[in-house]
Amino acid sequence: MVKRHYEIDFAAGALVFPGGKACEDDYSPAWEARFDGEAEGEVRAAQIAAIRELYEEAGILLARPETGRGVGRPLVGKAVADALAPFRSAVDRGEQSFVGLCIDNGLVLAGDELVHFGHWITPAFMPKRFDTHFYLASVPEGQEAEQDGRETTEAVWLCPKQALEQERAGQCTIIFPTRMNLGRLGLVETVDAAVARFSGETVTTVLPQVDASDPEAPVLVIPDVEGYGQTREPVERIANVAKRK
Numbered sequence: 208m209v210k211r212h213y214e215i216d217f218a219a220g221a222l223v224f225p226g227g228k229a230c231e232d233d234y235s236p237a238w239e240a241r242f243d244g245e246a247e248g249e250v251r252a253a254q255i256a257a258i259r260e261l262y263e264e265a266g267i268l269l270a271r272p273e274t275g276r277g278v279g280r281p282l283v284g285k286a287v288a289d290a291l292a293p294f295r296s297a298v299d300r301g302e303q304s305f306v307g308l309c310i311d312n313g314l315v316l317a318g319d320e321l322v323h324f325g326h327w328i329t330p331a332f333m334p335k336r337f338d339t340h341f342y343l344a345s346v347p348e349g350q351e352a353e354q355d356g357r358e359t360t361e362a363v364w365l366c367p368k369q370a371l372e373q374e375r376a377g378q379c380t381i382i383f384p385t386r387m388n389l390g391r392l393g394l395v396e397t398v399d400a401a402v403a404r405f406s407g408e409t410v411t412t413v414l415p416q417v418d419a420s421d422p423e424a425p426v427l428v429i430p431d432v433e434g435y436g437q438t439r440e441p442v443e444r445i446a447n448v449a450k451r452k
Contacts, residue, residue, distance in 0.1 A: 208370060209264055209354055210361040210379075221380040222363075222370065224341065224388075225264040229256035230301070237306045243271065243278055244318030253340050254318045255305075261344075263299040265352040265362055266292055269321075269344055270314040278319040285349035287312070295355060320344045322406045325391070327384045328414040330427060341388055343405060345398050367393035383427075383445045384413070391434030417442065 208222050233255040246254050258269045268288045271280055291312065297303035309316065325341035346352070354362040365373075367389040374381040381389070395401045415427035418439070425442045429435065 208363055208365055209352075210363075221382050221385070222374075223382070223385055225261045225267075226257065226339070226341075227260040227264070228337070229253060230259075232301075232304050232306055233259065235304075235306045237310065238316070241273075241306060241309050241314070242316050242318050243276055243280075244316075244321070246318055251318065254321050254342065255316060257321065257340070257342050258316050258318070259298065259305045262291075262305075263295050264355050266295060266355075267346055267350050267352055268314075269317045269347065270309065271317055273313045273315050276315040282317055282320070282347035283314065284347055285351065287314075288347075288350045292353075299355065322402055323410050324405050325384075325388050326410050326412045328412065330415045330417065332417065339384070343401055345402065383440055387413075387429070387432075387435045387437075390436045391432065394434045415440070 209225050210222055229252050233252045238251065238255060242251060242255065244251070244254065261267050261269065266288060268283060268291060270283050270287075271277075272283065272287075275281065291308065294303055294308055298305050298308060308314075322343040323340065324343045325339075327337075327339050327341070329336040329338075352362040352364070354360055370379070370381065370389050371386065371393070373379045374386065392401060395404055411430050411432050413429050413432070415429050417425055418428050419425040427440045427442060427445065429438055429440070431438050
């Protein structure tokens with residue numbers, strides 16, 4: 208997980224999964240020849256965005272050499288990730304095309320390594336809204352996570368239960384969707400178990416609805432999904448996620 212910079216307008220200072228929003232480059236036709244996996248259209252763009260944001264924010268690169276491409280084939284290791292680390296900031300700022308970087312370095316994104324884990328849509332009343340997909344993937348052998356120093360100020364490896372314990376103890380801030388997904392991840396004990404279990408499960412779309420039957424204490428209502436541990440959350444606990452301009 209990474210810690211959001213305190214001056215960012217969404218989830219400032221919170222402990223989150225690496226991520227962000229899709230950009231025009233993620234839809235480039237050039238990805239047709241630079242992507243392993245069956246995803247197409249919007250789904251492929253979402254997966255490319257996830258892989259790109261993971262690279263930008265944490266320095267982890269889910270890619271293969273084009274000479275060794277193919278579903279299930281080995282991913283690049285520490286040497287390639289380290290060599291491309293200096294380009295993270297330029298890709299983040301839009302000064303360097305991510306697909307161009309992959310072309311220049313003979314890489315293919317490993318979309319087949321992503322396991323679709325969650326889909327959350329921000330409630331309509333929030334000042335900033337997202338349609339967010341969560342993915343799982345095993346970190347390529349030898350690669351190391353490192354914060355970018357701009358959007359993220361810290362990178363840490365935590366098991367789900369550790370992260371939730373820190374949040375309950377007041378040692379960190381974890382926003383509602385992240386907390387729910389950590390709870391679901393906590394249903395298993397290892398990365399292999401997580402990939403095996405969740406690759407075979409149907410993802411439930413979560414669009415929280417407001418129950419204002421008690422005007423003094425409105426709550427969000429979400430579907431009953433195994434691992435979330437709850438279906439209701441007080442609105443007051445999530446109202447300050449985004450800073451109002």
